[in-house]
Amino acid sequence: MTQDASYPWRQPDATPFISIKNLSKQFGSFTAVDDISLDIYKGELFGLLGGSGCGKTTLLRMLAGFETPTSGSIFIDGAEMTQVPPYERPVNMMFQSYALFPHMTVEKNIAYGLKRDGVGRSEITDRVADILKMVELSDFGKRKPNQLSGGQRQRVALARALVKRPKVLLLDEPLAALDKRLREQTQFELMNIQDQTGVTFVVVTHDQEEAMTLSTRIAVMDAGKFMQIGEPAEIYENPATQFIANFIGSANFLPVTLIDKNQSTVQLQHEPSQKVFTAATDHKSPESELTTGQQSTMVLRPEKILIDKTPLTDCQNQLAGVVKEVAYLGKLSTYRVQTEIGITFEVTAPNQIRSQGIGHRIDWDDPVHIGWNDNSAVLLQS
Amino acid sequence: MKPGRSRFLLGVLCFGFAFLYVPIILMMVYSFNYSKLVPVWGGFSTRWYTTLLESEEVWAAAALSLKIALLNATFATLLGTLAGIALARIHRFRARTLFTGMISAPLVMPEVITGLSLLLLFITLNQQIGWPAQRGISTITIAHITFSMAYVAIIIQSRLAGTAQDLEEAALDLGAKPFRVLWDITLPQLTPGMAAGWLLAFTLSLDDLVIASFVSGPGATTLPMLIYSRIRLGLRPDINALATLIILTVTIGVLIAGWLMIRQQRANQQATH
CATH class of the missing domain: 2.40.50.100 (RNA polymerase II/Efflux pump adaptor protein, barrel-sandwich hybrid domain)
Incomplete structure (x- = not known):
């Protein structure tokens, strides 16, 4: 049973790292997320898959703290997070648009989060240099975001979110803005970086191939509910409904x-x-x-x-x-x-x-x- | 296109521009006229500029106008920026549509009505609380701020509406508290808009005659008021010179504001692509 150590969700007594309990979010009369519960384990690369408007982004934004749930609760590493503002959560997010600060250099973008945490000057310099090396952008620290290519911006966004060593990294359509070839290459880079850092990743995507390649487990969402949660092969080979059979492959x-x-x-x-x-x-x-x-x-x-x-x-x-x-x-x-x-x-x-x-x-x-x-x-x- | 037709269109275009600019150019040319009779050309001279610069009345009016314009531009930019941010960024803001409508009302309100209503306000205030004791620079400045902050607010609001909230959310996510986000992320994004708003408010104040006439008191004469009162006594060549100087100032201001707004638009486009 040693191999099961890397599949904590297969063990009934494993402790979840992120625990979502009966979470709902309503915008007026529209229910974006409808009473969902989910456990995500430490070190997972969890994929939230669904079409547009299925509630996956709303769920991610609730994890980040940008939306307050209508009901239900979120726990991260044992601590209740439901009402905690985004700037106090041990969670960082990589935005679909990357959201790099255009008036700051790459280095300043990455250092921003560390400065807010009151990290010492020399430690900031070291950590920024380390993370730039990891995303292979060491020579680009003095550039402004608009002097970078799409793929480089994506890596700066990833570095900026990771440099704070969050407990959970949220990625909103991380590869959607890249062209096909770069996307495939970046998929593997993402998996490598996740492996190196051991941070728990939650990835939102509408691309089923991307979800299959990246994820340890996938939750397929539709109309604010989970249709099926499982390992990629499980979902592909044993779809729970016709919707899933059609949606995945x-x-x-x-x-x-x-x-x-x-x-x-x-x-x-x-x-x-x-x-x-x-x-x-x-x-x-x-x-x-x-x-x-x-x-x-x-x-x-x-x-x-x-x-x-x-x-x-x-x-x-x-x-x-x-x-x-x-x-x-x-x-x-x-x-x-x-x-x-x-x-x-x-x-x-x-x-x-x-x-x-x-x-x-x-x-x-x-x-x-x-x-x-x-x-x-x-x-x-x- | 047939050559005949394009020549016609070109003719119309030239006529249109001539209609707009020939009077202004003529006025500028005649400001260098030696003759004391405005419509009679008496040779080139800068004597009217000299006369103008020697007139203390003109200097006082120009100083007052500039002082008001500077004060107005600064306060209108501050208040307008805050209003713009509130309108574009505060989500659970009841009656936001109403406020958005109300902030743009001064743009379409006839100046006579704005001026008259402000005058009535100042008179009532004076009767009720004894302030303003006298109408003058302070009342004109307040009146100018009232309508020019609306322009600034709209510039700022449209600037913010054009950019996604991602940047601010990213800063929050990285651990910056809301006030810090405003200072570090929102305001730097807004500097071109604020500069454009400041210049616009400055020129609006410098140009204004109607509202200033309503809310001004004895002794406070702005430059446009001075020109108007002099013209009523008959055309005088030194007014041409004064107008030429004002046109130059305003043109420079408008050009800089326009350039800043174009730059901001380009930055917007770059940010979204």
Whole structure:
């Protein structure tokens, strides 16, 4: 069980570092955050994921102290923070706009928080130099923010928030303003810095890929509530609802009725076509709670479906169909297959063979077979 | 575009500008006229400037006007900045819309009404509490502050509305208490706006005739009041010279204010991109 030390949320008796209890925030008649509770553990890189207006930024701003909760409470490292003003919280925030003070040099920006804390002059100089080195901006200390590139500003903002050695660092869409290449590179830098400093990070993002890459755990938010909280793989492989299955990655939905059930598998029927499918049950998913005759939805990730021009004899579940659309993405292709049961499936397959078109490659209007194994689908009660 | 049409547009443009500026230029030219009769050109001379500078009356009026303008600009900038910050930054501020409307009312209020109402106020105050005992420099300054702080407040408010609150929140987050944030972050951001507001208030005060005439008392004659009273006695060339000097001063002030506001706008754009 040694590996579980880095997964404190898996242990029922671990002490949370940030504890949010029944927190709500209303703006007039609009409920931005609706009675949520959450525990975040020390050293986590916790992702708050959701579309715009889902309440994730409001939650972050309540953690920072910029918004006062309508009800509920926030504890950080055992101390109640609900009514504490932002300038007295052991929390720092990196703003989406970076919010660098334009009239101060990079050094002065970073030193600002230390000065407010009454840190000695020589210690300020040392700590600013150290943090500038960490974000690889040692030569830029005398510049003003408008003389820096977007990526450099982002790192100054990070340094300014980290130099105070906060207990928690809040990051509001930290990578949204960077271009794609820089974003990917910065993701890993962020993870490195989090690892070096050991500070607990809470990251707000609308980008599910970013959340998946960065986070130890993700909370998916919608309409002020958590839809699911879990490790990235858990959320991807075991989405709790259709909303999450669709929000994180893409998914095919197949409405079915449970007609038979035994120890390890269930038989499911797609009623309009009378076609029967097999799915394995495992302890983690709610399949085991299903009873015969119950309606449910089979959720199938596009990459877990195989596609071929010949019948897929190895798969427990098979459907014949016709390719309606092909999107060639280089390393893989996405196909939209109109199947015999009238449902269009999205299937992705790696482009393993360097074919020159004709014959081998699957193309528009080709008759194909798609198939999946009994452990590929997730069953959701509907 | 056809050349004929563009020539037409150019003609209209020239006419428009000529209508605006030829009288002013003529007046400036005639301020160097030797002749005592204003419309008759008698050769180049600076004698009217000399006459002007020798007149104690003119010096006194100019000094009074400058004193009022300086006092007014300073106080209007202080009060207007505070009002602007309050309007743009205090969130749980009941009736904010009402206050925003009220602060801009002096901009559209006819000067005659502002002047008259202030005069009535001063008279009532004098009767009730014995102050102001006499109308003069203090009442004119107060009257000028009343309307010019509205301009400053609007400049400051629009400056703050154009910048996100992120900077102030970031400072709070880094441990600065609210007053410290105002001093360290908000005010430095506002200096160009405040400077523009100060210059605007200064020129507004220097220009004002109507309000000053209402609230002034015996012995306190501002420069515009002096010019007006002299013109009523007939056109005199030394007034041309005086007007030329005033125009130069005001133009310089307006140019600096405009330059500051453009710079502030650029800074705004840079901050948001």
